[in-house]
Amino acid sequence: MALDKATVARIASLARIKVTEEEQTRLAGELSQILTWIEQLDEVETSGVEPMTSVAHMKMPMREDVVSDGNIRDKLLANAPQQARGFFAVPKVVE
Amino acid sequence: MSELTELGLAEARDGLRAKKFSAREMTQAHIVSVAAARSLNAYLCETPEQALAMAAESDARLARGEARPLEGLPLAIKDLFCTENVPTTAGSRILEGFKPPYESTVTANLWRDGAVMLGKTNLDEFAMGSSNITSAYGQVENPWRRRGDNRPLVPGGSSGGSAAAVAARTALAATGTDTGGSIRQPASFCGIVGLKPTYGRCSRWGIVAFASSLDQAGPMTRSVRDAAVMLKSMSGHDPKDSTSAPVPVPDFEAALTGDIRGLKVGIPREYRIDGMPAEIEALWQRGIGWLKSAGAVPVEVSLKMTKYALPAYYIIAPAEASSNLARYDGVRFGLRVQGDSLDAMYEATRAQGFGAEVRRRILIGTYVLSAGYYDAYYLKAQRVRTLIARDFDEAFKSCDVLLTPTAPSAAFAIGEKSDDPIAMYLNDVFTVTVNLAGLPGISVPAGLSSDGLPLGLQVIGRAFDEETVLRAGEVIERAAQFTAKPQFIAGSA
Numbered sequence: 001m002a003l004d005k006a007t008v009a010r011i012a013s014l015a016r017i018k019v020t021e022e023e024q025t026r027l028a029g030e031l032s033q034i035l036t037w038i039e040q041l042d043e044v045e046t047s048g049v050e051p052m053t054s055v056a057h058m059k060m061p062m063r064e065d066v067v068s069d070g071n072i073r074d075k076l077l078a079n080a081p082q083q084a085r086g087f088f089a090v091p092k093v094v095e
Numbered sequence: 096m097s098e099l100t101e102l103g104l105a106e107a108r109d110g111l112r113a114k115k116f117s118a119r120e121m122t123q124a125h126i127v128s129v130a131a132a133r134s135l136n137a138y139l140c141e142t143p144e145q146a147l148a149m150a151a152e153s154d155a156r157l158a159r160g161e162a163r164p165l166e167g168l169p170l171a172i173k174d175l176f177c178t179e180n181v182p183t184t185a186g187s188r189i190l191e192g193f194k195p196p197y198e199s200t201v202t203a204n205l206w207r208d209g210a211v212m213l214g215k216t217n218l219d220e221f222a223m224g225s226s227n228i229t230s231a232y233g234q235v236e237n238p239w240r241r242r243g244d245n246r247p248l249v250p251g252g253s254s255g256g257s258a259a260a261v262a263a264r265t266a267l268a269a270t271g272t273d274t275g276g277s278i279r280q281p282a283s284f285c286g287i288v289g290l291k292p293t294y295g296r297c298s299r300w301g302i303v304a305f306a307s308s309l310d311q312a313g314p315m316t317r318s319v320r321d322a323a324v325m326l327k328s329m330s331g332h333d334p335k336d337s338t339s340a341p342v343p344v345p346d347f348e349a350a351l352t353g354d355i356r357g358l359k360v361g362i363p364r365e366y367r368i369d370g371m372p373a374e375i376e377a378l379w380q381r382g383i384g385w386l387k388s389a390g391a392v393p394v395e396v397s398l399k400m401t402k403y404a405l406p407a408y409y410i411i412a413p414a415e416a417s418s419n420l421a422r423y424d425g426v427r428f429g430l431r432v433q434g435d436s437l438d439a440m441y442e443a444t445r446a447q448g449f450g451a452e453v454r455r456r457i458l459i460g461t462y463v464l465s466a467g468y469y470d471a472y473y474l475k476a477q478r479v480r481t482l483i484a485r486d487f488d489e490a491f492k493s494c495d496v497l498l499t500p501t502a503p504s505a506a507f508a509i510g511e512k513s514d515d516p517i518a519m520y521l522n523d524v525f526t527v528t529v530n531l532a533g534l535p536g537i538s539v540p541a542g543l544s545s546d547g548l549p550l551g552l553q554v555i556g557r558a559f560d561e562e563t564v565l566r567a568g569e570v571i572e573r574a575a576q577f578t579a580k581p582q583f584i585a586g587s588a
Binding site: 003007008011012013014015016017018019027030031033034035037038039040041042043044046049050051052053054055056058060061063072075076078079080081082088090091093 | 193194196294295308334337338340341400402403406407409410417421424425426427428429430431433434435436437438439440441442443445446449454455457458459461462465472474475476477478479480481482484516517531532533558
């Protein structure tokens with residue numbers, strides 16, 4: 001499948017990665033090449049085959065719904081690029 | 096070079112217990128080696144002070160006769176494992192300066208058993224690559240060179256720093272992670288042993304996630320015995336990883352009996368791919384001969400879906416990566432690049448923080464998961480994955496292990512293959528099926544190419560049967576008598 005520039009721009013926006021006009025052209029070529037190669041999967045007959053989501057043959061383990069961790073605010077904030085009064089700080093979202 | 100850095104993990108363990116040398120001497124010799132090998136760029140961070148402090152504790156334990164399983168043994172850690180208060184970058188700019196407030200389960204298990212940390216090793220960015228050239232901190236050089244050719248070679252990837260570190264004798268062993276071949280392929284390229292355990296054998300908790308249904312940690316060592324020793328300490332059920340298997344950890348070292356009489360060894364006919372060098376085919380035949388001489392019985396098996404494993408992988412792995420890497424948003428840790436709005440901040444941070452290959456895979460992953468394409472790509476790949484796993488189930492009805500080459504080539508020069516992503520992806524053609532099916536696989540150095548580079552053979556086993564994989568691997572190791580050493584050995588120049 002050939003991807004066009006507009007599709008690349010749309011995916012990049014979904015993935016929250018800034019892509020310049022120039023890069024859109026290059027990426028459209030690269031991604032199209034990869035997708036075309038991937039499409040050999042269409043040769044495989046898969047009707048009635050269950051999709052595999054995990055190789056671990058086990059049920060999701062459950063635990064008691066209790067607090068098992070906490071009171072480590074400063075540890076968690078230590079790597080934040082910006083913090084304010086004990087919170088992560090981000091650019092203004094609401095006017 | 097010191098005699099101490101030439102020892103294997105198991106030999107060093109026995110020497111420490113017999114008081115032939117101290118943990119401090121062992122650690123000091125390796126600290127010197129790590130510094131002497133800086134030209135390889137195998138380490139992103141060296142932790143000599145921490146290593147000496149850990150060695151001091153080991154010497155105290157050894158003196159009291161309370162040695163733990165890995166007491167005083169210096170290891171290198173792939174920089175994908177979170178290590179408390181020690182920088183962890185995943186080879187990416189986006190995690191530059193990140194100091195985890197916690198320790199991964201696998202590394203915590205190693206320290207619990209007395210191992211000593213030398214430092215963190217370089218890797219392809221977020222473990223995405225087969226050559227180490229995608230690291231944001233510069234490529235790693237393979238300590239091996241082609242005969243009569245001084246061009247630097249890639250160590251393979253993504254655990255290329257770990258493989259180079261172990262091959263160059265800067266660490267007794269190292270941790271790696273393997274999502275599509277990232278332990279086994281660099282082990283093959285650097286002439287060492289690399290074991291990818293069964294999915295669920297080692298906890299993924301605290302390992303920077305790439306593709307969660309495929310990622311698995313494992314040991315990288317200079318012998319099969321060392322891999323067995325190290326795997327025992329790395330393994331075990333961990334409630335913090337919901338896919339960690341609640342199964343007992345066997346004594347893997349005890350499995351190395353050398354007795355493989357009657358073992359059925361499957362030879363998958365689809366692994367004879369076009370364009371594979373004749374010397375790799377010849378090595379494979381030699382491997383079959385070695386196992387046969389030891390009493391094993393080769394049987395031809397079919398893994399029909401082999402051809403489709405890489406295309407399926409290049410849907411599933413990027414899809415999971417695009418979801419896992421959503422966390423790098425410039426808010427809680429890592430790089431932030433300012434923008435006028437929250438979205439502009441995200442977009443600028445992720446554009447600058449991620450390298451070209453990581454961006455490419457996130458975009459592919461986002462595309463195959465997006466509305467309208469999910470069924471055609473992602474569900475299709477998951478269905479093909481079911482068929483790949485079925486192939487193995489079927490093959491294991493008539494055999495106990497499989498024998499294959501590890502990679503379709505020896506190490507290549509830095510710069511070769513890098514302009515074509517698909518040519519690079521083909522490095523993992525023999526290893527990726529094992530991840531998709533969640534099985535254990537080991538690469539054992541088995542010979543040299545015509546230009547003097549190491550080549551590995553791979554043994555694949557049933558889920559949670561690392562013992563048979565190790566036993567067969569050790570028989571190959573003994574028969575191959577691989578004693579060649581890389582041109583670069585730390586401190587021997």
